[in-house]
Amino acid sequence: MEENTFTIKGEQIKLSREKIVDSIKDHMPQKIRRYYVSIEGVHYPIKQVLEIATKLPPAAFTTNYSYTILNSLGFEIKEESGYVCPICGQTFKPMSEKQLEISKRVHETTSDKHKSALRRKRWG
Numbered sequence: 001m002e003e004n005t006f007t008i009k010g011e012q013i014k015l016s017r018e019k020i021v022d023s024i025k026d027h028m029p030q031k032i033r034r035y036y037v038s039i040e041g042v043h044y045p046i047k048q049v050l051e052i053a054t055k056l057p058p059a060a061f062t063t064n065y066s067y068t069i070l071n072s073l074g075f076e077i078k079e080e081s082g083y084v085c086p087i088c089g090q091t092f093k094p095m096s097e098k099q100l101e102i103s104k105r106v107h108e109t110t111s112d113k114h115k116s117a118l119r120r121k122r123w124g
């Protein structure tokens with residue numbers, strides 16, 4: 001079992017892949033904002049994984065640092081691809097549900113690409 005030491009908020013914290021998997025596996029995953037790791041088939045946001053493994057508050061690590069730590073322990077970090085408009089294929093980067101709802105509405109009422117795709121589907 002390979003253990004690495006990381007400095008988080010001035011504390012030396014030892015982490016290994018096994019320790020992380022053991023600590024997270026009974027937790028419900030939180031909402032993914034951008035990056036996640038898949039642990040036993042469940043997708044967890046990277047900050048949640050470290051929050052549980054280290055018992056530190058989520059503000060203790062940035063997304064970048066979480067990414068670096070998990071990456072160095074051999075986790076494959078995946079990026080949420082966001083929402084894709086089913087009508088015209090426009091992609092939206094990951095955001096909160098509320099933000100997405102607003103962005104979708106704006107897109108649907110103002111995007112020429114969306115409107116012409118809609119016309120093609122209806123009359124094409």
Ligand SMILES: [Zn+2]
Nearest residue numbers: 085087088114
């Ligand atoms: Zn669209």
